Amino acid sequence: MRAMTKAEIRSQMRRQRAAVDEAARRAASQAITAALLARAEFRRAQEVACYLSLPQEIATDELLAACRAQHKRVCVPAWNATAGTYVLTRLSPSQAVAAGPHGVPEPVAGQAVDPQTVDLVVVPGLAFDAHGGRLGYGKGYYDRILASCRATCCKIGVGYAWQVLAGDLPLAGHDVRMDLLVTEDGVVGGKAKGERLKAKG
Numbered sequence: 001m002r003a004m005t006k007a008e009i010r011s012q013m014r015r016q017r018a019a020v021d022e023a024a025r026r027a028a029s030q031a032i033t034a035a036l037l038a039r040a041e042f043r044r045a046q047e048v049a050c051y052l053s054l055p056q057e058i059a060t061d062e063l064l065a066a067c068r069a070q071h072k073r074v075c076v077p078a079w080n081a082t083a084g085t086y087v088l089t090r091l092s093p094s095q096a097v098a099a100g101p102h103g104v105p106e107p108v109a110g111q112a113v114d115p116q117t118v119d120l121v122v123v124p125g126l127a128f129d130a131h132g133g134r135l136g137y138g139k140g141y142y143d144r145i146l147a148s149c150r151a152t153c154c155k156i157g158v159g160y161a162w163q164v165l166a167g168d169l170p171l172a173g174h175d176v177r178m179d180l181l182v183t184e185d186g187v188v189g190g191k192a193k194g195e196r197l198k199a200k201g
Contacts, residue, residue: 015159
């Protein structure tokens with residue numbers, strides 16, 4: 001059978017994700033947050049890069065609240081018109097947030113953060129594979145951010161268990177693989193440890 005293209009996988013995953021109701025999304029988000037908070041990588045991290053979730057994404061509000069409670073520095077992607085791409089931007093507890101040019105929530109007038117200072121990045125995606133491969137939204141914004149982080153930065157993908165595909169994703173050379181993947185079923189492996197991520201599908 002012919003392997004699906006990136007565009008076909010994205011289309012299928014968007015349809016499946018749109019069918020998830022809010023109760024299921026919230027339950028999955030809470031389970032994923034609990035698993036992240038239990039990780040030694042999270043406990044050690046002083047600077048955490050995360051994302052401000054859209055309505056159909058795994059919610060990050062509880063994770064961000066935990067970061068604040070533990071006095072971790074937090075940054076999120078925000079659009080930089082000069083650079084024509086997303087850059088990591090400081091998110092302080094009192095910072096105003098609004099939808100950016102592409103409809104993504106971001107800090108208002110936030111300060112840019114050097115990706116080399118980030119210890120851990122929590123990354124959304126449309127699909128993942130058993131080797132830490134990630135398929136994003138198609139613009140490569142996250143891959144550029146991840147590529148600019150230092151080698152020791154832990155990259156954690158988050159998504160539903162059904163977003164972890166059994167076969168390998170059709171990745172390009174610039175696509176950055178995850179070190180860990182966390183779903184509502186828990187932590188499912190770690191590329192950095194030479195483990196194979198558990199595949200669903």
